[in-house]
Amino acid sequence: MDTPDADGLLAEQLLRLTRRVHRIQKRHLQSRGLGITPAQSRLLRTLAHYGSPPRMADLAERLEVVPRAVTTLVDGLEASGKVRRVPDPTNRRVIRIELTEDGGRTLRELHDARRAAAEDILAPLTEDQRAVLGELLDTLTEAGPPGAGSPTP
Incomplete structure (x- = not known):
């Protein structure tokens, strides 16, 4: 009888x-009713988290996405103010x-929504x-990519 692949099971659970x-x-x-997608959130x-308004290229790098994806997200968020x-x-x-005043209010609502979601998830x-x-x-999360060695403090 085959033994289950423990790492494979953990990966599936994650x-x-x-x-x-x-x-x-x-x-x-x-x-x-925020009208925000998870990616926009x-x-x-x-x-x-930026001290001064970042460039779109900075956001793309931080989000680990292509710049075009950031442009699409910014277009939608700009259209909604x-x-x-x-x-x-x-x-x-x-x-x-840069974040607008409405964006700051939305961010606070997002924080509350994420906290409520975490409570649901962690309830058991x-x-x-x-x-x-x-x-x-x-x-x-601190381990870094495979083969990168120990994380830096």
Whole structure:
């Protein structure tokens, strides 16, 4: 009798959990009527972490997507008034992306929706189990790409 591939089973469990997380987050986003896709949500959260408005190329690099994907996301968010394109003060040919006041409000709503989704997802776990899960996830996310060696502090 073949023994199950433990790593393969874990990988499948992680994929199923990822899909479940996306479904639950999408449901919470839709229930709040924000009209934001998960990809747009990710761009807004990323944008909020910059001290000054980034270039679209900076966003593409941080999001690990092609620049064209960022353009599409920014177009939709700009049309809904969540972000705006502004010229770089030192180089008028460079366009930067900044959060609008409405975008800031939406970001706060997104934070609340993500927190509610996390509560749904983590509800079956005890506090101790959540702590262990957090440590395990930290280990996995800090490991870096395969063959990269130890993460840098």
